[in-house]
Amino acid sequence: MKDTVKNIFIEGGISPEKISNSILSHQSKTEIGAHDIFLGQVRADKVQGKTVRAIDFTAQTEMANEICHQIKEATFKKYPITCMHIYHSLGKVLAGEICIFVFVSAAHREAVFKALQEVVDEIKANVPIFGKELFDDSTHQWKENN
Amino acid sequence: MKDTVKNIFIEGGISPEKISNSILSHQSKTEIGAHDIFLGQVRADKVQGKTVRAIDFTAQTEMANEICHQIKEATFKKYPITCMHIYHSLGKVLAGEICIFVFVSAAHREAVFKALQEVVDEIKANVPIFGKELFDDSTHQWKENN
């Protein structure tokens, strides 16, 4: 699980079916007792009377995959977890759709809670992905993380 | 959302489809930016050579629903969250199946991470639910939380 660099990117919004399939595929791993899932959803933020209708994501995908792989490896070393999966959208994701899906599983809940938060923080801080917020009047602004 | 006492109980294991339907139903709430989902999965623990094949849950359901309602109300007061849903299995849940599903949504991730952990801890500590671990040789032991 921890060896190969995986492609985290999914074109467009991440479907709820993708998430349920991912959960289903863990039911054979009966050493798992706790899953923690983070989902980021595109907000229809209002900025000076305009409303965000989508975010268009671009990335240095090769480096992004590499950094996510490093984040995974470090987290497996730090916490007694069984599985970790990271997915991020590329291209246009409409308001209300899911653009990031991070899934951590372990025997016990303490590890998944701690690991998931750290991983999400690290993805936001260290992975070269760029979000362009598209407004309903065809203007845009660049998303900023904090 | 916060007013009526809801029934948290689902007969048997909680299906991944239930979870994806729940996610889907939040896509119209475009003020949400972050979801955090906790899932408890029945572990096939080994105890003195025997393996847990299922947990049979019983509860004082009326009180359990009431306490979960109070946990929700308190969490809505404490954190800027948009939605919270709690589901727990009743009856037999096989190893590998989901027996608890807690779903918290908010504009930003800080609130969902904090709220979800606290809610899961409170459910484990304060809700009158009882798990009987069934072994593969037809014996059993009573689950203990820690």
Add this chain to the structure above:
Amino acid sequence: MKVKLRYYGKLVERIGKSDEILLVDDITVRELLSILEKKYPQLKQLSIKIAQNNRITNIDETITSSKIDVFPPFSGG
């Protein structure tokens, strides 16, 4: 006062029934626990909780409800 005690989880096994009627008069939770522990010495090591009206009681509270829940430690989740 007639009080219906309902037992849960492993208590049902330890006691051998899931409920029973007790005749008591103006007793506190502490007194009820002491009655139960005399009647069922096998309960002594368990940390039992008593609820009335769907709420965990304080030890010095008076039993006022005719339906009382007797719980072993919770193990949901």
Add this chain to the structure above:
Amino acid sequence: MKVKLRYYGKLVERIGKSDEILLVDDITVRELLSILEKKYPQLKQLSIKIAQNNRITNIDETITSSKIDVFPPFSGG
């Protein structure tokens, strides 16, 4: 040495192109940043990061790769 610079996110807009070739000789990241800020004064307020070989560089590191990524702040998630 010929170095291909690739720009990302809002830098593409600010600079007006997504990549370009630069001829440089044994320079550090600090020197590259200074070249870029002279050429594109509009980049000065942005906290730009430079990567080579899919790794964020240190400021005193020498540019050795022929493909360099120039990033604005990240905003994934």
